[in-house]
Amino acid sequence: MKRIMGYSDRISVCPHDTIRFMVSSEAAGDYSARLVRVIHGDTNPEGPGYKEEAIASTVTGRYPSRRQEIHAGSCAVVPDHACLADLGSFTVQALVWPTTPAKGRQGLAGRWNGRTGAGFALGIDESGGLALRLGDGRGGVAEVASGKPMLAREWYFVAASYDAATGTVSLYQEPLVPYARTDTAVAITTPVALRVPGNVQAPVLFAARHAGSKGSRTLFAEHFNGKIDRPRLACRALTRLEMEQVRGDQIPVALQSSMLGVWNFSKCISSETIWDDSPNRLHGETFNLPARAMTGHNWTGEEMAWTHKPEQYGAIHFHDDDLHDAGWEVDFELTIPAGLKSGVYAAHVAIDGDEDFIPFVIRPPRGTATSKLLFVLPTASYLAYANEHMVTDAPLAELLTGQVSTMQPADMFLNEHREYGLSCYDSHSDGSGVCYSTRLRPIVTMRPKYQSWLGGKGSGLWQMNADLHITDWLEAEKLGYDVITDEDVHDEGYTALAPYSVFVTSTHHEYWTKQMWTALDAFKKHGGRLVYTGANAWYWRIAYHPTRPGVMEVRRAEGGIRAWAAEPGEAYHSFTGEYGGLWRRNGLAPQRMAGSGFTAQGFDISSYYRRKPDSFDPRVRFIFEGVGAEELIGDFGLIGGGAAGLELDRADRVLGTAPNALVLASSENHTGVYMVVLEEIYINSPGLCGGESDLVRADLVFYETPAGGAVFATSSIAWAGSLSHNNYNNNVARITGNVIRRFLDPAPF
Amino acid sequence: MYQITPEDRQYVDEFRKTPVGRHSPGLQRILNLFRGEPMAGKYVLVCTKPHREWMLGQFTGVRGEKIRMTNQSFTSLDEAEWYVFKQRWKRHTGEDLPD
Numbered sequence: 077m078k079r080i081m082g083y084s085d086r087i088s089v090c091p092h093d094t095i096r097f098m099v100s101s102e103a104a105g106d107y108s109a110r111l112v113r114v115i116h117g118d119t120n121p122e123g124p125g126y127k128e129e130a131i132a133s134t135v136t137g138r139y140p141s142r143r144q145e146i147h148a149g150s151c152a153v154v155p156d157h158a159c160l161a162d163l164g165s166f167t168v169q170a171l172v173w174p175t176t177p178a179k180g181r182q183g184l185a186g187r188w189n190g191r192t193g194a195g196f197a198l199g200i201d202e203s204g205g206l207a208l209r210l211g212d213g214r215g216g217v218a219e220v221a222s223g224k225p226m227l228a229r230e231w232y233f234v235a236a237s238y239d240a241a242t243g244t245v246s247l248y249q250e251p252l253v254p255y256a257r258t259d260t261a262v263a264i265t266t267p268v269a270l271r272v273p274g275n276v277q278a279p280v281l282f283a284a285r286h287a288g289s290k291g292s293r294t295l296f297a298e299h300f301n302g303k304i305d306r307p308r309l310a311c312r313a314l315t316r317l318e319m320e321q322v323r324g325d326q327i328p329v330a331l332q333s334s335m336l337g338v339w340n341f342s343k344c345i346s347s348e349t350i351w352d353d354s355p356n357r358l359h360g361e362t363f364n365l366p367a368r369a370m371t372g373h374n375w376t377g378e379e380m381a382w383t384h385k386p387e388q389y390g391a392i393h394f395h396d397d398d399l400h401d402a403g404w405e406v407d408f409e410l411t412i413p414a415g416l417k418s419g420v421y422a423a424h425v426a427i428d429g430d431e432d433f434i435p436f437v438i439r440p441p442r443g444t445a446t447s448k449l450l451f452v453l454p455t456a457s458y459l460a461y462a463n464e465h466m467v468t469d470a471p472l473a474e475l476l477t478g479q480v481s482t483m484q485p486a487d488m489f490l491n492e493h494r495e496y497g498l499s500c501y502d503s504h505s506d507g508s509g510v511c512y513s514t515r516l517r518p519i520v521t522m523r524p525k526y527q528s529w530l531g532g533k534g535s536g537l538w539q540m541n542a543d544l545h546i547t548d549w550l551e552a553e554k555l556g557y558d559v560i561t562d563e564d565v566h567d568e569g570y571t572a573l574a575p576y577s578v579f580v581t582s583t584h585h586e587y588w589t590k591q592m593w594t595a596l597d598a599f600k601k602h603g604g605r606l607v608y609t610g611a612n613a614w615y616w617r618i619a620y621h622p623t624r625p626g627v628m629e630v631r632r633a634e635g636g637i638r639a640w641a642a643e644p645g646e647a648y649h650s651f652t653g654e655y656g657g658l659w660r661r662n663g664l665a666p667q668r669m670a671g672s673g674f675t676a677q678g679f680d681i682s683s684y685y686r687r688k689p690d691s692f693d694p695r696v697r698f699i700f701e702g703v704g705a706e707e708l709i710g711d712f713g714l715i716g717g718g719a720a721g722l723e724l725d726r727a728d729r730v731l732g733t734a735p736n737a738l739v740l741a742s743s744e745n746h747t748g749v750y751m752v753v754l755e756e757i758y759i760n761s762p763g764l765c766g767g768e769s770d771l772v773r774a775d776l777v778f779y780e781t782p783a784g785g786a787v788f789a790t791s792s793i794a795w796a797g798s799l800s801h802n803n804y805n806n807n808v809a810r811i812t813g814n815v816i817r818r819f820l821d822p823a824p825f
Numbered sequence: 826m827y828q829i830t831p832e833d834r835q836y837v838d839e840f841r842k843t844p845v846g847r848h849s850p851g852l853q854r855i856l857n858l859f860r861g862e863p864m865a866g867k868y869v870l871v872c873t874k875p876h877r878e879w880m881l882g883q884f885t886g887v888r889g890e891k892i893r894m895t896n897q898s899f900t901s902l903d904e905a906e907w908y909v910f911k912q913r914w915k916r917h918t919g920e921d922l923p924d
């Protein structure tokens with residue numbers, strides 16, 4: 077089991093920047109830490125093995141172990157306010173869409189002082205129905221409950237009023253859609269003996285209950301799963317008619333003085349602010365990034381973009397497993413010394429029997445480049461997959477891999493510690509898709525030495541640990557390189573790429589923001605050369621949070637291979653208002669960027685490429701220097717035993733492959749586990765798997781760009797796993813080296 | 826759902842030789858059934874020594890619950906595949922396959 081883990085506040089730093097490391101260690105004694113430059117992470121004895129360069133630094137030392145916890149689950153908090161000071165009578169109401177009413181107690185909206193037990197809290201009780209809890213602050217608690225469970229995934233109007241003068245409580249639980257023989261409506265008016273004091277001294281809280289504090293952190297419990305829309309707080313017991321009158325966005329003049337809070341979640345959607353339309357301005361903040369830009373109770377289906385009709389997107393979807401920032405205390409920090417070469421680095425922390433690598437990138441000194449060759453670490457794609465739970469949560473995992481799934485000790489830990497947060501391949505505990513991911517937490521899938529169930533027979537490599545095959549080979553070939561991250565490309569645009577002449581992708585550069593796409597497009601237009609050593613890149617359009625670094629969003633809209641599907645009307649990113657889904661469905665298929673785009677996937681064994689007539693064209697003689705005409709390319713390797721495997725791309729003029737592109741080779745003989753991607757399938761039919769469909773293949777593609785640059789695409793995730801075969805002496809390494817050396821030569825194509 | 830037939834016995838040897846890789850359509854159909862089983866009771870291999878040793882476990886089917894470990898341990902993934910295949914074959918046909 078994992079016993080030591082950590083994360084850093086930044087993922088990419090320049091000399092003189094400071095990076096902080098947060099560690100949780102369950103060891104009895106100290107843990108050790110040191111800085112390493114990571115060269116290779118694959119521990120497979122069939123390959124070159126793990127390689128690092130130890131770096132002397134101020135980090136080196138022993139640190140006291142301490143267990144740091146993560147508290148997942150989202151909510152929204154409005155700080156206590158003078159206008160709430162003498163609240164006696166009140167009405168609290170909202171429209172809610174519970175997704176797990178049966179899971180136990182859940183908070184909806186309330187003002188409860190956890191220390192004194194005074195206040196009120198509207199929520200769902202063990203019966204799955206609405207309940208109002210009142211506390212007098214002297215140990216007395218009264219509860220009025222509907223006693224009827226609400227239906228999951230149905231909108232309800234819920235409300236409770238309390239008249240302090242008479243001690244009367246009214247409770248309403250009303251479904252917006254009626255069903256025959258299924259009556260879940262409740263209206264109760266009943267006296268309660270207890271008196272709620274006015275001076276409660278507590279914030280207004282949505283979707284959870286306060287559970288005390290730990291250090292400087294407020295803790296929450298009883299997280300609600302589901303949507304809350306248009307919550308309201310009034311300073312007297314409203315009648316049912318008055319509740320109806322303040323349900324909407326226009327508060328009647330006669331009721332305006334009764335309203336304390338008129339929250340409008342359709343404002344500030346791209347932020348963490350919850351906005352109060354009332355003159356009191358009881359604005360608050362969301363915590364742990366609940367999903368915004370969610371369809372409200374009044375969404376009609378006529379408008380799909382929240383920016384066009386925000387008033388139909390007044391809902392926030394809260395989850396008990398949302399996570400933004402683990403919020404751990406800092407263990408140590410490092411100011412990057414001058415003179416360290418750009419590369420993939422890690423803080424290595426270790427205790428008896430366990431270790432962790434906290435990876436980050438060191439860039440060249442700001443504003444400079446130390447090589448013409450740039451390797452971009454796909455940190456957006458790492459975030460999308462961060463701590464994915466597919467093996468434990470999705471029965472189809474074994475069908476995709478054609479192998480009994482394998483798990484690492486870190487995966488076992490994640491299975492039992494859901495608070496470490498989910499990936500965009502997971503579903504929340506209520507079954508809704510995970511559209512946000514954060515790097516402010518330990519990410520076990522983004523580590524050297526990590527083996528993935530998804531990484532094919534052999535080394536089991538996916539993402540970072542597969543990408544380290546590229547850095548290892550660059551080192552073996554003595555090709556100098558700089559490393560930056562997706563976040564740098566996003567933040568700085570073309571400026572980050574301009575000093576370079578060759579851009580080398582990762583094995584699986586799948587997730588791109590508009591800014592990243594545009595930067596790389598500009599690089600090509602300036603004559604930059606692109607070496608695409610992977611597959612399934614430029615696939616999902618994503619957004620980064622506008623103000624919170626290290627948080628990304630993906631909306632799995634419409635087509636494509638999706639671990640979940642965005643709900644109708646929820647295909648637009650909350651962070652930017654941009655339409656989500658595949659870049660292909662945004663008019664920019666991957667073929668437009670690299671001549672090749674996603675066509676098939678399977679995760680058992682890989683195959684090889686066979687040369688095609690185009691490979692004998694004099695334009696590409698340099699690529700095949702030293703490669704025989706009849707040689708199979710890449711019929712070896714650590715990822716599935718071949719260079720063509722896992723995810724495969726193909727050229728397609730209709731999707732944007734340049735008319736001058738040459739298809740140099742294609743893979744063949746894939747297994748029946750490989751299937752054509754969904755975006756190619758309009759009518760499903762037999763014959764869509766490897767060995768049957770011509771679409772199950774990887775195309776080796778080359779083309780020149782009008783600016784004198786060129787693009788080379790391997791179209792396979794497994795390619796990198798073949799580079800080190802036979803002590804780096806093989807035709808996959810030779811072809812890659814031939815391409816990169818020519819691409820580094822400034823002579824125009 | 827597909828049901829194993831007496832004719833499917835012919836594919837057992839093929840699996841024994843190549844548990845992971847290119848398969849005949851007949852074997853693939855059996856594997857689609859076996860590998861597609863629901864999470865409750867589904868087999869999983871937990872790596873105990875990287876690239877060298879794995880322990881067999883089973884999921885309970887409840888999200889977040891500990892994996893139930895068996896006492897079966899393997900030093901070859903192909904042997905683990907064969908063991909799991911035999912368990913599944915027995916459950917679907919009642920027949921014990923010889924080693």
Ligand SMILES: [Fe+2]
Pocket residue numbers: 584586612
């Ligand atoms: Fe992917």
